[in-house]
Amino acid sequence: MKKRRMFIRMITASLMRRRSRMIVALLSIAIGATILSGLVSIYYDVPRQLGAEFRNYGANMIMTAADGSFTSADMEKGKKAVPSAELVGAAPYRYENIRLRENPVVAAGTDPEQARAASPYWLIDDGEWLQNSGELLIGAKVADSFRLKVGDDIELSFTPEAEREAAAENKTADDNYKTFRIVGILKTGGTEEEYVYMTMGDLEELTGVSDKIDLVELSVSASSDKLGEYAEDINLSVPSVHASLVKRVTASETTVLSKLQALVLLVTVVVLALTMICVATTMTAVVAERRREIGLRKAIGASNSSIIKEFMGESMLLGFFGGTVGSVLGYVFASQVSIRVFSSSISFRPLLVPITIIISIIVTGLSSLMPIRSATEVDPALVLKGE
Amino acid sequence: MSLLELKNVYKIYGELHALDDVSLKVEKGEWVSIMGPSGSGKSTMMNIIGCMDKPSKGEVLLDGVDISKESSKNLTTIRRDKIGLIFQQFHLVNYLTAVENVMLAQYYHSIPDEKEALEALERVGLADRAKHLPSQLSGGEQQRVCVARALINYPEIILADEPTGNLDEANEEIVVDLFHKLHNEGTTLIVVTHDPEVAEVAQRRLVLRNGKLAKEVINENFTGKIRFTDQ
Numbered sequence: 001m002k003k004r005r006m007f008i009r010m011i012t013a014s015l016m017r018r019r020s021r022m023i024v025a026l027l028s029i030a031i032g033a034t035i036l037s038g039l040v041s042i043y044y045d046v047p048r049q050l051g052a053e054f055r056n057y058g059a060n061m062i063m064t065a066a067d068g069s070f071t072s073a074d075m076e077k078g079k080k081a082v083p084s085a086e087l088v089g090a091a092p093y094r095y096e097n098i099r100l101r102e103n104p105v106v107a108a109g110t111d112p113e114q115a116r117a118a119s120p121y122w123l124i125d126d127g128e129w130l131q132n133s134g135e136l137l138i139g140a141k142v143a144d145s146f147r148l149k150v151g152d153d154i155e156l157s158f159t160p161e162a163e164r165e166a167a168a169e170n171k172t173a174d175d176n177y178k179t180f181r182i183v184g185i186l187k188t189g190g191t192e193e194e195y196v197y198m199t200m201g202d203l204e205e206l207t208g209v210s211d212k213i214d215l216v217e218l219s220v221s222a223s224s225d226k227l228g229e230y231a232e233d234i235n236l237s238v239p240s241v242h243a244s245l246v247k248r249v250t251a252s253e254t255t256v257l258s259k260l261q262a263l264v265l266l267v268t269v270v271v272l273a274l275t276m277i278c279v280a281t282t283m284t285a286v287v288a289e290r291r292r293e294i295g296l297r298k299a300i301g302a303s304n305s306s307i308i309k310e311f312m313g314e315s316m317l318l319g320f321f322g323g324t325v326g327s328v329l330g331y332v333f334a335s336q337v338s339i340r341v342f343s344s345s346i347s348f349r350p351l352l353v354p355i356t357i358i359i360s361i362i363v364t365g366l367s368s369l370m371p372i373r374s375a376t377e378v379d380p381a382l383v384l385k386g387e
Numbered sequence: 388m389s390l391l392e393l394k395n396v397y398k399i400y401g402e403l404h405a406l407d408d409v410s411l412k413v414e415k416g417e418w419v420s421i422m423g424p425s426g427s428g429k430s431t432m433m434n435i436i437g438c439m440d441k442p443s444k445g446e447v448l449l450d451g452v453d454i455s456k457e458s459s460k461n462l463t464t465i466r467r468d469k470i471g472l473i474f475q476q477f478h479l480v481n482y483l484t485a486v487e488n489v490m491l492a493q494y495y496h497s498i499p500d501e502k503e504a505l506e507a508l509e510r511v512g513l514a515d516r517a518k519h520l521p522s523q524l525s526g527g528e529q530q531r532v533c534v535a536r537a538l539i540n541y542p543e544i545i546l547a548d549e550p551t552g553n554l555d556e557a558n559e560e561i562v563v564d565l566f567h568k569l570h571n572e573g574t575t576l577i578v579v580t581h582d583p584e585v586a587e588v589a590q591r592r593l594v595l596r597n598g599k600l601a602k603e604v605i606n607e608n609f610t611g612k613i614r615f616t617d618q
Contacts, residue, residue: 006490006499010483017482017520296478299439300536301467301495303460381439 011313015321021289025282026322029360032275033326034333037356039268041334041346046260049342050253051221055088058119059217060249061227063234063241069094069212070240078216078241081233086226088219089117094200095214096207098158099175105142106195107156109203112137118219122192126150127184133202136180139193143185152182156196158206178206223257224250272363280367283315287371291378298380311372312365319364323357330356388451390415390543390575391436396445396455398431398598405431406442407598413544418566418576420586423595429579430548432595436577437546438466450543467496471537475549477529479521485532486517489539496540507535511565527558534565538574545569547578551585563588 015022054060063070063078072092079090091114098107112130116122127150130137136156138148148154157175166174180202186192204210220227227245234243287294294307302310331348338346391413398406406428413419423429434440435447438454439462447455454465466472471492479488489504508517511531521529530550537545547566551559563585566576580586590609594602 003494003498006494009487010491010494013482013487292478293480296480297491297495298463299437299466299472299474299478300492301463303463303495306495379439381434381437 007310007313011310011317014314015317021286022318025279025286025318026325028275028278028282029319029322029364030325030329032271032278032363033323033356033360034329035271036268036275036359037327037330037352038333038337039264039271040352040355041330041349042337043261043264043268044349045334045338045346046264047223047257048221048347049338049344050257050260051223052344053342054249054253055219055221056120057249058121058246059089059091059219060246060253061218061220061231061243062246063216063218063243065214066240066242069214070238071211072213073211074238074240075213075216077238078234078243079218081237082218082220082222082230086221088221089114089119090216090218091115091118092200092213093215093217094203094212095195096158096203098156098196098206100142100146100154100156100196103146105156107203107206108195108197109200110197111200112197115197115217118217119188121188123187125185125187127182129184130197130199131183133199134180135183135198137184137186137197138182139195139197140185140187141193142196143182148182150182150184153179154182155179156206160208176206176208178202224254276363276367279315279364280370283364283368284371284374287311287375290375294375294378295380298378304376307376308372311375312368315364315368315372316361319361320357322364323360324353326360327353327356389413389448390417390450391577392446392448393435394446394448396435396442396447398428398435398440399443404598406435409445409595409598409600411593411600413575413577415543415575416570416573417591418570418578418589419591419593420578420580420589421593421595422580422583422586423601427595428598429595431598433546433548433579436544437470437472438462468540469543471540471542471545473530473533473537473545473547473550475552477521477526477533477553479529479532479536481521484518484520485513485524485528485535488521488532489536492536492539504535504539507539508532510538510568511535512561525558527554527561530554530558530562531565534562538569542574544575544577547576547580549580550578551580551582559585 063075075090075092079087091110094109096107096109097104099105116129125140136154143149155177157177159175163174180198186197220230222230224245227250231243231245234241297307330352335346338344389412393409393411396406396409397404409432421429421432431440435442442455445455446453449465449469452465454462457465480491483491485508486501486504489507490499490501493499493504505514505517508514511534513528513531513535516524516528521532524532551562554562559582566578567588570576576589578585578589586592587606590606592604592606593600594604
């Protein structure tokens with residue numbers, strides 16, 4: 001039989017046949033490994049989780065026209081710079097001055113579904129969200145000043161470019177008219193309350209000018225560094241468009257993230273230190289309990305280095321088992337935390353399994369060093385004295 | 388040249404002379420027993436012969452090498468290669484089976500060989516108990532495993548410290564018979580014991596008192612025959 005096989009047979013026998021003794025050590029390593037792998041999972045998942053939360057605060061990138069306005073083809077080209085998985089919403093807006101009961105009002109044409117995705121915080125105070133052609137969503141301030149309510153039919157008018165001169169010269173201008181039904185009152189706490197919203201198609205029909213976009217609001221689930229890269233990509237690839245970040249959103253997102261990650265990291269380090277202390281204590285007890293066995297091994301010819309090798313082998317095997325258990329439980333722990341805190345499942349990181357196992361082997365090995373060193377100081381004569 | 392020679396050996400702890408000018412020769416193949424009351428220096432002498440301790444003064448020649456000058460690392464090597472130890476308390480590794488305990492001595496000595504270890508257990512009459520843990524063996528059986536372990540590496544000397552101290556009469560006989568067998572095969576035996584019956588069967592009896600060799604008795608009736616089983 002090879003020496004190595006005997007070595008493996010010995011250390012596995014020591015762990016398996018002394019199960020009740022080793023279970024405490026295994027438990028402490030497994031708990032440490034669980035918390036470690038769980039917290040690391042959370043650490044890496046926090047940006048994704050919080051990113052999704054932050055998307056509730058609206059767009060974090062906007063595309064404006066580099067010169068005048070741009071077309072939907074330009075918007076589509078720009079959107080390609082952002083991976084579709086990260087794009088929560090991209091709402092195009094076109095603003096025109098129209099008239100409501102002969103008073104000037106700003107009308108915005110948009111894609112209702114995308115607008116809702118990009119600005120989930122918009123509140124429909126009364127009625128429902130804009131969906132179809134012929135429907136109008138009006139800002140709360142507009143509703144107030146014109147005393148409009150949901151269900152009212154109103155006529156909007158627009159003076160085309162060609163007719164404006166005539167209007168200026170007090171001649172009769174041929175306005176375009178379209179009748180809308182108010183489906184909802186919009187509350188945002190911002191300037192949006194002063195606008196009326198309709199579908200892009202309706203605004204094109206009203207103005208007689210099609211395929212013109214002033215602004216696109218994008219909500220992208222990515223770190224601010226990545227957002228910056230996307231914006232740069234867009235600026236390079238689509239010359240008619242200028243992309244920029246909504247700083248107040250991206251900056252606060254970064255701050256909150258880095259603080260949270262620092263906190264998780266700190267807890268991880270503390271847990272790691274506690275695990276080491278716990279394992280070291282357990283190993284010290286294990287060694288103390290086995291002084292007689294160590295003395296015997298030395299008496300029958302074990303050198304210090306083989307004593308170290310055997311105990312190190314045992315504790316590393318223990319670390320391996322603890323790490324394996326811990327990496328599985330860690331995932332369970334992380335997904336529970338994720339579900340309870342962020343109400344979403346966590347992604348499984350296969351790489352974390354070997355990393356957890358290796359770290360727990362190293363930690364167990366390191367924390368066993370001291371007690372094992374003291375094991376080599378056992379006097380073999382102890383055995384003869386019949387202690 | 389004697390296999391083991393102690394020349395004016397002292398072991399001094401402060402005021403106490405645990406060994407006080409002890410000189411002794413043991414020839415190859417000899418069976419010597421060492422007797423003496425508690426505190427007479429038996430254990431100290433065992434530790435020194437067993438390469439687990441060094442004398443304060445004097446020379447200890449084992450196979451011509453003065454082990455009193457060796458480093459503790461070399462002593463481990465010498466102990467491993469030349470000495471087979473048998474203890475009063477049996478001292479087996481409690482989570483290893485009988486055969487694994489025997490293989491442990493091979494493991495530290497050279498290369499573990501399960502077949503050879505099983506043969507050694509057969510010699511002590513424990514072939515059928517090879518896969519048992521120490522807790523599943525009787526005291527006598529455990530001591531026989533220790534004997535198998537002590538002889539597995541063909542040591543120059545088998546050093547036994549009260550080998551029958553914890554055994555009943557039946558098992559004591561089995562162990563003493565094993566010593567006869569080993570002696571007949573040419574193994575050198577040094578047995579420290581309280582038990583006059585065990586001491587008397589040796590070729591030579593040494594009595595220690597207060598760290599000095601007080602008496603030496605040659606066994607005139609030594610037959611070398613196995614005492615109990617032949618009767």
